[in-house]
Amino acid sequence: MKTILALREAECAWVRDAFPCVHPLLLPICNKPFIEFLIDFAILVGSPAVRILGDGELDAVERYCENGSRWGIDISYANMQTGDSVETMLGKNRRFCDKERVMMVSGFSFVRYDKRRDYKSLAGSMPEGEWVAGPGGSITLFGAPEKPEAQAADAPLSLMALDGMASYYRASMEALETGADRYVLPGYGGEPGCAIGRNVVMSKSVEIRKPVSIGNNVQLLGDAIIGPSAIIGSNVIIDRESTVESSIVFDNTYIGEQLEVIGRIASGNRLSDPVSGVAVTMEDPHLLSGIRKSEALGALPRKIVHALGALILIVLLAVPFLVVSTLLRLGGGWRSATGDYLSGKSGETISLGKVEPDAANALDTIASTLSLDRYPWLFRVLTAELALIGSTPLPAETQHPNAPANALAYRPGVFSYAEAEQWPATGGDAAIVERYHLVHSGPISDIGLVVKAFVNRPHEKTTP
Amino acid sequence: MIITETSANGIVIVALEGRLDALSAPKLRGSPPVADPKTAVVLDLEKVDFMDSSGLGAIVGAAREKGDPACGIVLSCMNNKVRRTFETTNAQRLFHIFDDTSAAVDFAATRQIART
Structure with a gap:
């Protein structure tokens, strides 16, 4: 049939x-x-x-x-x-x-x-x-x-x-x-009536009252009360001392401090009453708002820190890059292919050259250890086209399993969070760790993760 | 672009093969059954491996010139690439689209009979 x-x-x-x-x-x-x-x-x-x-x-x-x-x-x-x-x-x-x-x-x-x-x-x-x-x-x-x-x-x-x-x-x-x-529902659940997704960060004082369903990448802050009958989507933050009961919270929604959301549907900055159908659009982002990638002042410190980090790497790696890449080029072991990748801005693409040294010799080892294949990308950090660390750049034309559903979930970087955490960079799971860090990491923790990615990348290549 | 014309049940089937782009679109527009406003046509797109806006424009333009739906263009056997081109431009709303040429022929024949 x-x-x-x-x-x-x-x-x-x-x-x-x-x-x-x-x-x-x-x-x-x-x-x-x-x-x-x-x-x-x-x-x-x-x-x-x-x-x-x-x-x-x-x-x-x-x-x-x-x-x-x-x-x-x-x-x-x-x-x-x-x-x-x-x-x-x-x-x-x-x-x-x-x-x-x-x-x-x-x-x-x-x-x-x-x-x-x-x-x-x-x-x-x-x-x-x-x-x-x-x-x-x-x-x-x-x-x-x-x-x-x-x-x-x-x-x-x-x-x-x-x-x-x-x-x-x-x-x-x-x-x-x-x-x-009766149905196959998403999330992990050790007991009936409680399904929780991946990367859910929950303060100790949070109270969960069954039945609840919580999506992925959710933050529940101190003294929040979730449930009964609460459906929390993915990429949601419920701030301190808030109550969500008999309600549906859509993906990418922020619920502010000390709010009572009872018998409502919250989607972005829109709060609806399912019975009357009346919807209110909140103007105050401290109460209810959609979570979006900040393009304004909030992103500036990160961009500055990333640019400084990139500048330091450019200076430190300039001599090794010039020597090793020239020698590898002369020996035919330095092949690069340019491709279009999804940009951090919705609907835009960036052109990146991807280098794959193909011979396993001493020069190749040096290039891998120092991540010289990524050296040209560092200049893109200075022009803010790439982050120093972020998501793995996704090819523009493919329907990649990690393809972002929204801008919040994607910020292409020279190094990826998946590499820093040694997650399988090509698997669908890489997106989870990347999205988690995109939401949770700050400029300083990014530097630490860049160091981890720098150290872990050669190891990742030698690990079967 | 290879254009093959056959007929079944009184309906002309125009099968296209290759790229339907700016280069080949005029050839399609010039094809007698497609250009004739009184001929119902089933356009078999199974072997079209690329279609751009010019190709889409040729099909939409021909359908508009036919005017009478009974003598219109019915599409069949669209592959995913071509279907996405239609969906992107919302042009799928203008056509009856079948996954089987014989079903498309039956449909076009029924419409002609209903008109007469």
Whole structure:
């Protein structure tokens, strides 16, 4: 059985208004993008292939889901027109359907299912036609049953239309309360009702009241009370003596000191009441604000320290660079290739030459030990195009697993935090340590990390 | 750019192969079935490995000149690269896009029958 997920822009227009930076299919429900619940259900039904159909742009969804290999299924994307009937949609995807049974999930509805139940046998034995329908969408089966005689146990399945802030809030709280029993939810959890992501820094005096779901790179400062029924996204700071209860805090949000956020949705500097739908945009950044990379005064000390550090390295390494690189060039062992990399500024790229000494000899060892391959990049620190230490520069054209979802998570550097911490620089995990330091490190700690990266890089190369 | 014309069910199928760019776009625009406002065309894009704004402009321009949707252009078998070009410019909203040429032909034929 294959699955088609069809979403029309008109069905989720409210998401565009309420959360302009989030694609409706990536709207987090209990810190898990909405599309992942649908994909999980498709997998439960036994679909090896899922096609996502939309009448708007699917670029953000495609960047997130890619080809589906992380779920072990094949995900493809196609366009439809707003007025397309079900028959037209099936016709437009005839090659994908390929005479197999098809389950079509249409509309913007939260699918209530139970991961412990056998939906594969149930779907295989169900007759053709509508399986379940609700005001916001439906699940329909097309094609003859795969196992018509099979006796499958009934399993709970219903749809909750996500037609506004109130239903979104209800669905999130329901997912949080039923928790990992019914759905696959993100985060580590030693006990039921408490899921915590990576790099969560929590003061000793913080009180956690279950159920809660906390994302990655979160700071909970002294005497904060989290929960019950709190969903905290990633890259969030909850300042001292604040309470977050029965609320959803979106990614990249700062909650100021001594605030009570009860029964609300906080997203950036916008605080919404899910029941009335009223939203207030906070003007005071000490109360509630979006966390963004500071381009102004706050970034200046860091830039100055980085530039000074780069200047010192330029002076110290000038003679070794000139001698070693010249000798390696003459011997053909110094090859450089220029490529475009994502800049720290959204949508911009920088051109960087990457050097890979290819012979393992004494000169190569010196070049590696002194990081001479990065020497030309040091000048980019003086022009503020690169940081002295930051994220690993990502190629501009690729869909890299570490590709930043926002500017907060990315600042390309001559050396990377992953190198300093000896994390695998090419793996997806490198992004975690890099993002952590981007949020938490200061100019002085950066210098310490540069030294660590300088020392660790040659070691990293010799380690298998 | 190689342009191959065949027909099925009374509908002309124009299959493109290669790069659809500033160099090859005029060739597509000059192709008789594409230029004729009274001919319904299925444009098979499966073997288009690159398309720029000129190529996109050629397809959109031809579709606009046809005017009558029943004699319009239906697209089929878009690969991911081409689909992204359409999505980036939001041009996908202007076309019916099929993943199978025979399905596109059936759709175009049905529209012609409905008009007559």
